[in-house]
Amino acid sequence: MVLVTPRVFLSWHRHYMSFCNTLRQTRTVRKRLGQMATQLSDPAKGLSLEELPKSNIFTAKLPPDPAFETPKISHGAPREALGPRLVKGALYTFVRPEPAKETELLDVSPKAMADLGLKSGEELTPQFKAVVSGNHFFWTEDNGGIYPWAQCYGGWQLYVVYVPILRC
Numbered sequence: 454m455v456l457v458t459p460r461v462f463l464s465w466h467r468h469y470m471s472f473c474n475t476l477r478q479t480r481t482v483r484k485r486l487g488q489m490a491t492q493l494s495d496p497a498k499g500l501s502l503e504e505l506p507k508s509n510i511f512t513a514k515l516p517p518d519p520a521f522e523t524p525k526i527s528h529g530a531p532r533e534a535l536g537p538r539l540v541k542g543a544l545y546t547f548v549r550p551e552p553a554k555e556t557e558l559l560d561v562s563p564k565a566m567a568d569l570g571l572k573s574g575e576e577l578t579p580q581f582k583a584v585v586s587g588n589h590f591f592w593t594e595d596n597g598g599i600y601p602w603a604q605c606y607g608g609w610q611l612y613v614v615y616v617p618i619l620r621c
Contacts, residue, residue, distance in 0.1 A: 499575070556588070
């Protein structure tokens with residue numbers, strides 16, 4: 454008969470959970486590599502912006518702005534509340550872009566489109582123009598998705614604390 458103490462069990466459980474997380478991340482990476490390999494073998498078959506896999510690893514793993522901890526809170530906040538301010542204990546803030554009017558797409562790199570796995574001609578769609586101008590993003594209150602964020606920044610420039618205005 455083997456006796457397992459709580460300390461041994463917790464240690465084993467911690468290692469098991471770490472292994473499960475690693476395995477889950479490996480599956481995600483393998484799936485994404487498979488998608489990339491498929492599109493690289495036949496660039497004409499690329500994906501649309503809607504179909505392109507999106508991840509939010511940065512915002513899932515790092516601490517958000519305590520004033521706007523979720524996209525839903527940020528989305529419901531008045532635009533003025535999201536402006537430049539001192540933020541402590543966070544690496545990013547969820548912030549929706551200011552709507553841009555009369556946008557014009559000047560040029561698109563075909564190589565960049567292929568590297569991203571986007572299909573040829575995707576740059577001609579109204580959705581592409583709306584996404585790159587910041588007027589559309591893939592998030593809804595009901596279904597979630599990827600919400601725009603601004604990375605918090607603070608630094609010394611000319612011996613003065615400098616916090617720039619971050620606008621999406």
